[in-house]
Amino acid sequence: MKVGVDILDVVALTEDLPGRGLYRGQVGTVVEALEPNVFEVEFSDDEGRAYAFVSLRADQLLVLHYEPIEAGS
Template identity: 65%
Template sequence: MKLLDVVALLEDLPQLGLYCGQVGTIVEVYEPNVFEVEFSDTSGIAYAIEILQENQLMLLLDFPRINILAMAKSLTEPEFKQ
């Protein structure tokens, strides 16, 4: 995970007013697995900014994830014709 990645919370944190499934944006990276995440409403107003561990978050993708190695292999292997 990296700066500005969109993530979802994987657990309830009721003491922080946050619950599983809420979506936020990584706004700071403190260590390789420690992030400051901003949770905002649909108007863009932040309602929580918390420091969370990578294992508490799931990276959300808005594009298809492709297997680069498989794609590269398929491009380099000759086609076998019968």
């Protein structure tokens, strides 16, 4: 299993950011690595329109996986 966050990863927020109108569980895409463990994440609606771009630390993100992961990987 991959460790860490990479560009184009689909991620979910692990905490609320009410000042930005974003809440835990919202899904976005990593679009840029700004510095070690800091990423620009784009949040888009179902039509593909971006409604937020936010710089976030890796510990504020959960990388989502779309394939099976073997135990112990």
